[in-house]
Amino acid sequence: MATQKLMLLTTCSILLFSLSTIATEKAASKPMGPVFIFGDSTVDVGTNNHLKNCTAKANHPYYGIDYTRSKPTGRFSNGLNSADTIVTLLGGYKRSPPPFLALLKNCSNFTAKLLHGVNFASGGSGLYKETGKDTFGTVVSLEEQIQQFAMVQGNITALLGDSKGQLLLQDSIYIISIGSNDIMSYVFTHHVTPELFIANLTTTYAIHLKNLYSLGARKFGLISVPPIGCCPIARSYSPVGDCAKEPNDLASAFYTPFESLLQNLSSTLEGFKYSLGNAYNMTMNIIEKHFGFKDVKAACCGNHTQQGISDCKKGGYLCPNRDDYLFWDAYHPSQAAAKLAADALVFGEDPEFVTPINFSTLRTA
Numbered sequence: 579m580a581t582q583k584l585m586l587l588t589t590c591s592i593l594l595f596s597l598s599t600i601a602t603e604k605a606a607s608k609p610m611g612p613v614f615i616f617g618d619s620t621v622d623v624g625t626n627n628h629l630k631n632c633t634a635k636a637n638h639p640y641y642g643i644d645y646t647r648s649k650p651t652g653r654f655s656n657g658l659n660s661a662d663t664i665v666t667l668l669g670g671y672k673r674s675p676p677p678f679l680a681l682l683k684n685c686s687n688f689t690a691k692l693l694h695g696v697n698f699a700s701g702g703s704g705l706y707k708e709t710g711k712d713t714f715g716t717v718v719s720l721e722e723q724i725q726q727f728a729m730v731q732g733n734i735t736a737l738l739g740d741s742k743g744q745l746l747l748q749d750s751i752y753i754i755s756i757g758s759n760d761i762m763s764y765v766f767t768h769h770v771t772p773e774l775f776i777a778n779l780t781t782t783y784a785i786h787l788k789n790l791y792s793l794g795a796r797k798f799g800l801i802s803v804p805p806i807g808c809c810p811i812a813r814s815y816s817p818v819g820d821c822a823k824e825p826n827d828l829a830s831a832f833y834t835p836f837e838s839l840l841q842n843l844s845s846t847l848e849g850f851k852y853s854l855g856n857a858y859n860m861t862m863n864i865i866e867k868h869f870g871f872k873d874v875k876a877a878c879c880g881n882h883t884q885q886g887i888s889d890c891k892k893g894g895y896l897c898p899n900r901d902d903y904l905f906w907d908a909y910h911p912s913q914a915a916a917k918l919a920a921d922a923l924v925f926g927e928d929p930e931f932v933t934p935i936n937f938s939t940l941r942t943a
Contacts, residue, residue, distance in 0.1 A: 610941055611750035612695035613665050613675060614730075616723045619701030619910060620755045620801075621661035621674070624652030625718060626701050628679035634702035634714040639892040640879050644900060644913055652677075654701055656878065656900045657913035660801070661697060663920035664753060668941050671695070678726045689733045693746075696730055698723035704760040705782045720756055724789050731793045747794030748849065751941050755801040757783075761828045762806060772828060780835040787843060796849045799937045801923070802836060803829040804857035808865060810877040811908040819875060830858050837933070853940040855923045855932045863931075864904065864918070871904045871914075878903035878912060 615621050619634065626632045635652065636642075642650035644657035653659045661674035675695030681688055700718035702710035710717040718726070735743030757779070764775050787798065806812060806829055807822030815822055837854060844850045865874045878897040879890035888894060890907040897903055906912040911919070924937045935943070 610668075610670065611746050611748070612693060613668065613671065613751050613753065614695055614727060614795075615661050615665075615674060615697040615699055615753045616720060616727075617699040617753075617755035617801075618703050618759055619654040619699075620758075621659060621697070621699040621753070622652065622654065622701040623659065623661055623674045623677055623697050623699070625677040625679055625697070625699060627652040628677065628683070629700075629716040629718070631715040632702070632717060634710070634717060636701070640890055640894075640896050643896070654907070654910040655913050655916065656906045658916060659913070660755065660911075660916045660919050661699065661753070663913075663916045664799070664923060664937065665695075667920050667924040668751070668937065678723075678730070689737050692730050692733055693737075695750075696727070698726050699755070702759060703756070704763065705757055705779060705786065706760055706763075709760050709763050720754075720786050724786060724793070727790070728793055744794050748796045750795070751797045751799055751937070752790060752795045753799040753801070753937075757803040757832065758806045758829070761803060761825055761832070764828065765825055772831070776828070776831050776835060779832060780839055783836065784839050784843070787839075788847075791843075791847055791850060796851060797940050797943060798840075798850070798852040799855075799923070799940055800836075800840065800852060801855045802833050802857045804861040805829055805865075808861065808875075809909050810875065810880070810905050813875060814908075833858055851940060851943050853923070853932060853935050853937050855919075855937075856930065860919070860922055860931050864915075869918075872902040874904040876903070877905045877908045879907045 626635050627637045636654045637650050637652045639650055641655065642648060642653065642657065645651055645653070658673060665671040665674055674697050676697060678696050678698050681691050681696065698718065700723065702714040702717040703719050704710055705720055707719040707721050709719065731747060734746060737743070738746060760779060770778070805821060805826045807824065807826035812822040812825060813819045833856060840852045840854055844852060864871065868874055877890070878900050880888045880895060900906065900912050901914040903912050904915050922931050926932045926936050
């Protein structure tokens with residue numbers, strides 16, 4: 579059995595879809611409030627680079643090989659990740675807003691830069707405050723990310739005034755991709771029944787969303803947990819490379835109460851709007867039908883085997899055409915997969931993959 583460290587950084591959010599669901603609309607052009615991004619390694623654009631005691635980092639080759647000048651930025655990708663590709667299609671961005679901790683280091687223009695959005699996501703983190711910390715040292719949990727956003731909210735309202743500041747925050751979109759690490763941590767502990775774990779996880783998510791709402795958030799673009807048992811690292815436990823059943827079952831089971839929670843919040847909290855991407859359905863659809871990917875099982879960066887489970891680092895195996903691979907490393911999707919994900923989330927119309935509206939509609943709501 580592999581160690582918990584091997585499994586916990588999963589968050590292999592593949593977020594894929596049937597190509598027939600992509601609409602042909604162009605990116606939104608109307609000026610909107612900024613974008614604020616929360617979550618784990620699927621949307622981390624360099625937060626963990628600034629954490630001294632964190633071992634969950636992607637600031638070394640071959641990460642970023644397809645980024646500008648092949649720069650490893652801290653994204654767990656060969657290039658751009660889902661945070662980048664989503665905001666690009668929403669309009670007004672070339673890539674994700676910078677990490678909060680990077681902005682904090684440059685205090686001279688801190689407040690003004692906040693008006694263009696912030697990324698708080700931290701690889702290895704989860705809905706629970708303790709998730710990832712025993713394994714990776716310092717990571718920024720969702721609770722702590724929201725505390726950082728409270729500082730941002732305070733600075734924005736101080737700069738613009740309370741009324742204008744609140745209007746800006748209410749017109750902003752809040753993208754959240756998290757939960758996979760919590761599930762993988764549970765797989766190794768089983769401290770409660772699966773049913774109670776899912777209920778507790780949903781309750782915890784509700785607390786976080788209400789806290790963001792109290793700080794002015796109204797438009798939530800949410801990405802559910804994908805079939806993390808189909809990551810290359812999870813497949814490696816099977817003699818024939820099958821997906822791991824337990825984490826997939828938990829990811830699937832979490833979707834229904836999560837959707838019910840959002841429906842409840844939208845009916846009880848004035849102005850609460852949401853778009854929910856069903857990462858589980860999107861991912862399984864592409865794994866079953868491929869849609870242009872030549873390999874939907876192995877990692878591009880790592881061992882040159884079906885599983886591809888070794889570390890992604892300079893000197894190791896690197897596939898020659900990253901766009902052929904669904905997975906970049908043992909846990910995370912490739913840049914090509916992230917682009918497909920963004921199209922589905924921002925412009926998709928199939929309720930099997932995004933509901934009740936897509937991210938583009940949410941943006942202008």
